[in-house]
Structures are given as structure tokens and as C-alpha cells.
Amino acid sequence: MQPESKFPVAVEDSYLAAKWVFDNAEELNIDENFIAVAGDSAGGNLAVAVSFLSVERQTPSIAYQMLFYPSTGFEYTPSYEKYGEGYYLTKSTMNWFREQYLNTPADTQNPLAAPLLIPDDVTEKLPPAFIMTAELDPLCDGGEHFAMKLKNAGVETEYVCVPGMLHGFLGMTEFLPDGKKSIKDAAEAFKNRKSLKPVE
Template sequence: MSEQTVSEARAAFAKMCRMLSKPEPIAKVEERKIPGFQNDIKVRIYTPGQLKSLPVLVYFHGGGWVIGDLDTHDPLCRALANQAECMVVAVDYSLAPESKFPVAVEDAYMALQWAAAQAVGLGGDPTRLAVAGDSAGGNLAAVVCYLTQIRKGAAILYQMLFYPSTGFHYTPSYEEYGEGYHLTKATMKWFRQQYLTEYADTKNPMAAPLLIPKEATPLLPPAYILTAEYDPLRDGGFEYAEKLKKAGVETQYFCYPGMIHGFLNMTEALDDGKKAIADAAKALKDHFAASCR
């Protein structure tokens, strides 16, 4: 991917996702345009059945802040909505390099606030609000949890981070699995070059949640963090889980053996992708149910 143009990389990723994951039926899907940081952005709302006052999950897709869109992650969002029995609001945030950091972060934050404000009208329950994302989307979900604390935004009950990007240092898993396991170290370097403007951005907690200040960390919502064994980002996800645990944040951490980065989008080929989605959906459903007690 690092040798392709941005448009070529986007097209290749979209083709791969269409091949390796298939959408399941769901009761209702609708799209809306909402205000973003610089321009309007799209959201896609998934509603299972005719249930009222559904809990709400705001989802940020992966793709290195450069590739991916609502369609590439449509099957995953449908599965989460159906299995967790919640409304999913998928966010088509602005991509780099057209929109550099922190535009995607601000889009994500604004989309969360929109979802909270519009939840009742959509059939959702704004008091049961969670965020989730994979890879770069997991990065955005984690950062949005931090921003809601410092900006006094909508309360988030739960964060689900699937093989998230949490920092810009190269961990041992980058050296072990940085070549030959789908996501490469070279591709991650290319993503960062597209997304960030200067070296100082790598030290900003809005880009690297591992750098969220110690005093803010205990205030973050409970977390579910999932990583893959053969993934350059594995260690970063583990480090973030440990950071949350040490701060007293209720955190569940899982590393799926034998899996590679992006395996939740490969359910046509990998049964563990289906299992991981089912496990995450159950955890989400249970957490939403516990919040009602």
C-alpha cells in the first residue's frame, strides 16, 4: 500500500472488504449529513428491529485515517447492531491527506455530540451511549473519550477498541510482525505521513491516546480492547489496556491468537472474525443492560 497513490489504496481496500465480508440483513439503514469540523460529513444509522429507546454505539471505521469508508465497514456495523441489539451510528469522518490531523478527531467528536443530541428522535437512548472503532477508528474512539472529559461533552458509558493505534513509537510487535502479516510497518509509516503534519503531532494526546495525561485517565469510561497476535499494533493496544487498568479504569483485554490486523473485516475467510464480533457484541449488550439496573 505504501507504494500506491491514495486513490489506488482506497480502491484496493474497498475491493478487499467487499470480497472478505458480506452484509447481513438489518431492519433499517439510513444516511444523513451532519456538520463536521470543516465540511458536512455523512453518518449511516443502523437500527435492528422495532425496539424503542435503543442504546447507541457511535462507530469510527479503520483505515489509517486515509482509507476506508461507510461501505468498507458496513458488514461489521450491521453485525454489531443486530447482535448487541443497539443502534449503530457509523461516521464517515474526513480523511487524510486532504484533511490532516486534527480534522478527523474533531469530526469524530462532533459526530458523537450529534448522536447524543439526536438519539431520542432516532429512537435511541442518549443515556446509554458508547463508542467503538477499529485501527485508526479505535484511535479516534479512544481520543473522543478523552475529549468528552476535558470538554464536558456527552457522557460515554463504554469504549470498544479493536486493534487500535495508540501511539507513534515502534514497539517489539512492529519488528516481529512488520512484514508479511497483512499490515506492514511501511504502510503504518505511510499512513502517519498522510495524517500528521509535523513531528510534534506524534506527542499530542489527541493523536496518541497513550499520552493522555495521568490525571485524566481515571475519568475515562470502561474499556474493551481487542488485539491480534500477528499485528504490528498489538503491543500498543496492550500498553493502552495496561495504562487504563493501572488508573483504575475497568478494562477487558483480549488478544486473538493466530489473527492478523483487520480480521474483523475478513469474516468470509476467518471464523475467528465472526467469533470476535460475537464476543464484542455480547460484552457491549451486557454493559448496556447493566447500566439499566
């Protein structure tokens, strides 16, 4: 994948990476039944896309997804409007990102780009999830709405909104003590999963 590669190249590359890990689990000395996907922001979007494709293509088995302030759709939400200026990630920056990534406006209606549009019959088969958002983030509502979508479909989901934090705060832990604590909390949530199981 080149930096200028547009949707869905990054999705397919991410899926192939996950499938390679699954297919080579024995060589990597890992359990193929305990593979998780994770990502923050656009990476969270790709993690969900991999989970979606793993259900549609019936491989690989993904046991868990950890999503940190993920991009989940293109609808304007209250948090997008409220925190779209002056809180690090801006609406204009988001628009620029989307122009670089998408080919046409029609891509905004593709579930691989907008996980909130994943059909309900697929959503209910997605892996359990841990979703963390930041209060002062334009993407906060989108992450919460996706957590609700999973919960409403019967998917085991833990949702955490960290108060007073900006988009990308997990990469600012040198300056934000709450960021360090949030990383520990996420690691603890992952550790506490006694028995990760692949989606049937």
C-alpha cells in the same frame, strides 16, 4: 472532512458526530446515558480521542468504548518490530499512513493522536472499555499497553488478544472462522453490560 484532511480534522469531526447523537438523543429515540463509541485500527484511535475530548469538554457523556486493534501511539514496540513485515500490515505502510495524517513530527506527541500519552488525571475519567487485539499485528502491543494504562488508572477494562490473527481480521470473517467468533465475543461483551453509565 475531505480524504486529504490532516490531523486533527478527523478527531473533531468524530467528536461532533458523537455530540450530535448525544444532543439529539430524544429525537433519535435513544438513551443519552447509553452512548458508546467504537472503531477498529485508526477508527479505534478516533474512538479514544472522542472519549478523551468528552472528558475535557465535559460533553457528551460516553458510557463505553470498544476498540479493535487500535492505533495508540508512535513508539516502536516488540510486536511492531516482530510483525512489521510479512503479516499484512507493514511498517512501511504504517509510516505512509502517518505521513498522510500528521502535519509535523510534533503531532506524534499529541494525546489526540497518541492515546498512550493521555494524562493520568484524564485517563482515570475515561469510559469503561473493551479492547481486542490480534496476535500477529504490529499494533498488538500498543493496544495491550493502552488496556494496561486504563486498568492501572482504575478504569474497568476487558482486554482480549486473539491468537493467530492479523491486523484487520474482523473484516475477513468470510475466510476466518475465528474472526466470526471474535465478532460474536465482542457483541456478547457489549450485550452483557447490564448497566452502562456515563462517566461522572
